[in-house]
Amino acid sequence: MLLDVRGVIAEETDMRSSQAGDFERFFAAANPSLLRQAYVYTGNVDEARDLVQETFLRTWRNWERVSRLEDPDAWARKVLHNLAVGWWRQRRTRRKYAALTIGARDQSDTDVHDIASALISLPEKERRVLVSHAVVGLSISEIAAELGASEGTVRVWLSRARAALATELKLTPARQTKRGDQR
C-alpha cells in the first residue's frame, strides 16, 4: 500500500479554508440569536449590529481555539454580553452628565427601546440571566453551568430580574414578585 506522507502538509493547506467553512456554519447558526440578544440589550438596530459584528470578529480572531470548545455559542454569548456591559457603562456615564437615554430611538424600535432602557437598570447578572432565559431560550441548568452559579441562585436572579423589569415597564404588579421579597 502506498502512503502519501505529505498528508500532514495537505491538511495544513486545507486548514484555513476548512476553518472559514466551519466559521460560516457557526455564523449562520449563531447569528439570529446573537442579533436578538443585542437588539434587546441596546434597543437600536445600528448599535446591535455593531455589537454583533464585534462579537463575530473576536470569535473569528480566536476561531482556532473557540472552534475546539464544547460550546462555541456560549463563548460568543459571553463576548456579546461583555461588549454590551461596556456599552451600558458608556451610556450610564453619559447619562450622568446629560439626560441621555439608551441609543437613538426610531419608529421601529418602540417596544424594544423601552425594554432596553429598563434592562439597563438591572444588575448585570440578573440582566444576563433574564435575556439568556427569555430570549436565548436556555434552561436554568444551562444558565447555571454557563455562569458557574448554582441553579437556586440563577432562579433567584431570574425572579428578581422579572420583578424589576415588570416594575420598570409598569406591568400588572399582581403577577410579579416584588424585588425585595427574594432578598
Next chain:
Amino acid sequence: MIPRDDPFGGDDNEVDRLLRTAAAKADFIDWAISAEDISGRPRPVLSRARHRSLAAGLLVAAIIVAIFVAPIPELNLFNHGSAPYLMSRSGPASALSCPRSRPVSSVNWVPSDAHGVEGMGRLVPEATPSNAVICAYGGRKLANLAGVTSVMEGLPALAGELTWLPRPEVGGCSGVGLRSVLQGKDPVPAAYLIGLSYPHGWLWVSTAYTGGCAGASNGTFQTSAIIGGVVKKAYETGRWVAPTASSCVSTGFGRLGQELTMVPGQPVSVAICYFKAGARLHQTMVSVSPEGLLQLRDLLNREPTFTSTNGCHQSVNPVFYTLIFSYGVGPPVVVSVAKGCVPAINNGSLQANDGTAAVALIQGYLQA
C-alpha cells in the same frame, strides 16, 4: 414565586414573553452582516461612528501628505503602475512601484526578472532588502491593482523567511497556480506582488492568498511553499512578522538545500514528533540534546538518497517519527523517519530507503 427549570413552559411569564416578542423583531431586520465580512477581514469592521472619525483623521493625514510629503520625489508613495516599475527617484534602493494590472492568463508573472541581484538559485537574495512593497490584486480575475502597502517593519524577518524557501516538491504546488487562485475557497482571494529593492538591484516575487495551494515565484526560481497567508498579513499591517516556532502540526514547507542533502547546513536544534501509545490524534514533541542533533543529522546524511516521490510502501503497522531540524534563520527541515514503510526516510525532496539505524537512535532518545 421562584421559577421552575422550564425555559418557555408554564413558568413563562409576561416579562419573558414581552422580551421574546421584542427580540423576535430582530428576525425581520436586514442586518447586512455576512460571515465573509468577518472571516475575510481580519481587521475590525468599523462602526459608522468609527468610520466617520477615521475618515476625518485620514482627511487630515491626506492634507498633510499632500502639502509636505508628495512634493518630495523620494517619498512619492502614490506613483503606481508606470513601467519600468521603479519610483521616480534614481537611487538604487528606491521602492518599486506596483503595476496597475497583472495578466490574467500568465501564471508566475512578475513585472521583470531579478535585476542586479541573485534570483536564479533562491527566491530572494540572502540579504535584507532596503525597501519592500506589497501590491495586492483583486477583482474577479485578480488582475487589477487593489492596494499597495510598504512593509515598514520586519524586513530582516521577511528576508530570513523568503531566502530559505525550498524548490518545488514532487506533488507540491508549482508556482503560483492561478487556477487554484480563481477556484480558491477562501472568501477573499488575492494575488500579490512583493517588490524588493536592494542597494544594487531589485526583484519581484509573485504569490497569492487562496486558502489553498499557491506557491511563489520570482520569475525564475519557484517554490511550492505557501506564503499567501503571511503576505496577506504583512499587506494588511505593514509588518512582516517572523513565523512562530514549528510545532508537530505546523511544520512549514521545507528549506532550500534539502533537495541536495537530507539535512542541509547547520541546524541549531531538532525535535522529534511521535504518537504516544494510545494517542492517535495528537503528536508529542520531544527536544533532543545538541549531541543528539549532530548524531541524527550525520546519520541521516550518511544514507544514499534519491529524488522523493513522497510516498512509501507500507508493511504491517508502520510507525512514523517526524524530525524537525530548526535553523538560526529561515524555515526548518522536516524529515519523516518510518519503521515499517520503505523508503523509510523522506524530507519532501529526497528519500532514503534504510531507516533502521535512525529509528533505533530515535527510540533511544524517546526512552531516555
